[in-house]
Amino acid sequence: MKGRAPKKRVRDKFEESVDHVIEVKDGTPVSKDVIKAAANVQGVRASYNQAFRAIGRAVTKTQREKQQASFGLIMSYLHHFQLRNEDSTVRAESDADQRLRRLGICPGFMKHSLRHVRPVLSLDGAHLKSQWKGTLYTASV
Incomplete structure (x- = not known):
């Protein structure tokens, strides 16, 4: 050639x-x-x-x-987190293609220690420009 x-x-x-x-x-x-x-x-x-x-x-x-x-390891990390922190609440939603759509974590110590604190809701959003695109919302109560 x-x-x-x-x-x-x-x-x-x-x-x-x-x-x-x-x-x-x-x-x-x-x-x-x-x-x-x-x-x-x-x-x-x-x-x-x-x-x-x-x-x-x-x-x-x-x-x-x-x-x-x-x-791809996020779900296994969440499972181990919940095993080590029994009082914690972990919720994750996936779509039909097994892509993570929503994730919510509330550690157990926050449930107990912040029970008597004045309620305030703080929201923040970030636009993801990586391969996974979308918006990451963070809520703190």
């Missing part, structure tokens, strides 16, 4: 080089390491900018995977 390989294939080779560097090296990979790995392992010449962008994509992908994995 003559000519330059499609950009996506070359980009994938750089990302494979970043994965190789992450496996071999302790700590965060740097562009110099990715350039060497691309030349030695993949047989591709990489510029500093290509290596730098490949590291950025790999780090972003890793962070996204960690977020998704930790988001």
Whole structure:
């Protein structure tokens, strides 16, 4: 095949080089390491900018995977929280796709200690711009 390989294939080779560097090296990979790995392992010449962008994509992908994995653990954390705090109230609602729709937590110590405090309701909302989009409402009573 003559000519330059499609950009996506070359980009994938750089990302494979970043994965190789992450496996071999302790700590965060740097562009110099990715350039060497691309030349030695993949047989591709990489510029500093290509290596730098490949590291950025790999780090972003890793962070996204960690977020998704930790988001999936919320229900088990809530279950353990309720087991350790028997007086607490935990309510969670999911939709048909098992996505978390609502979550409510009231620790048991708050039920007992704040019984004689003047009632005040405080509401706050934050718009989520991440992959899960939506609005996070927090209510304190």
